Amino acid sequence: MAMNENGNETRSECLVRMCNEESDIETIHYFECRKTLMEMLHDRGYNVSESDLTLFLSIVNVSPKYEVLTANEKQNLLKYKVEEKQLPHMLRTDAIASYYGLEKGQVVKISHSGEMFNS
Structure with a gap:
């Protein structure tokens, strides 16, 4: 299990664990879509933080x-x-x-x- 500098579980580890444990199809699809979007932005040279992405998705839904x-x-x-x-x-x-x-x-x-x- 990956830990951050505070000894807590990292965000990505937490999301993966949540998807595996709860096996809620909506949660899994949301996580996969979000991960794909982050990878696409990174591949195109954009440096977008998770918090910026969350804000954007909530405003422009x-x-x-x-x-x-x-x-x-x-x-x-x-x-x-x-x-x-x-x-x-x-x-x-x-x-x-x-x-x-x-x-x-x-x-x-x-x-x-x-x-x-x-x-």
């Missing part, structure tokens, strides 16, 4: 919210004279589809919020 509809919610949606084939389609290779483990026929509600979307 413009990613939409994805919610997989249940079978009942899907049926309620289709009551509005909309056929399933009229709904937008997503490829199986789409990052969102693989992240949520979506399968053919599932419907996803996408919600945007913030000043950019006036909601």
Whole structure:
């Protein structure tokens, strides 16, 4: 176990331990995305601290919210004279589809919020 100068567990060790112990898929995805982003910034010559990245991600959180509809919610949606084939389609290779483990026929509600979307 890596320790910092104060004898405490390092941040990265703590995150790895937390991901392994809790095995929460959201935590693991968050950690992997954050690690990838830090590596990409470093590869491009940017020296960004963890705290700057955290602040940036909390301020500029413009990613939409994805919610997989249940079978009942899907049926309620289709009551509005909309056929399933009229709904937008997503490829199986789409990052969102693989992240949520979506399968053919599932419907996803996408919600945007913030000043950019006036909601």
